[in-house]
Amino acid sequence: MNREQIRPDPGPALLALYDDALPQVYGYLLARCGRRALAEDLTAETFLAAVTACRRHPPPPLSVGWLVGVARHKLVDHWRSVEREERGLRAVDEVTEDVEDPWEGHVDAVVAREVLDAQTALHRAALTLRYLDGLPVADVARTLGRTVHATESLLARARAAFRRGYEGGAR
Incomplete structure (x- = not known):
């Protein structure tokens, strides 16, 4: 195994960021969707996506801003999903x-x-x-x-x- 195959584990950096980022990511989502349960679900999805992204090579630069960007995409994905469901149920x-x-x-x-x-x-x-x-x-x-x-x-x-x-x- 050579040095290029050995990468530092980004997990500890994400865990260190988690405590600072959690209230900001959750607050961002709650302010935009207005429902606690949905904001909690989307916050969990955001951090799961961050864990997945950290496993890529090279991992993304971890920051609160990056996590809020991931949260924004999760919220938009949610709205798209709801829109597809509404479109399937009724003609608008x-x-x-x-x-x-x-x-x-x-x-x-x-x-x-x-x-x-x-x-x-x-x-x-x-x-x-x-x-x-x-x-x-x-x-x-x-x-x-x-x-x-x-x-x-x-x-x-x-x-x-x-x-x-x-x-x-x-x-």
């Missing part, structure tokens, strides 16, 4: 509306969370990535596996659906 007739006017006014965080939870998984993913995570549309498109144009249309529909739900629930 989405109205295409190109609303470009900014929505001004005060947004109640509790009502906004309820309205966001009531949106389809794809709308929730797009709105969260764009407005909570602050990603540019091109990055949202890349993360969701869509074209920029399709993502702009999706965001327009998602904003319109959110607005309808918010205005209907706020009354």
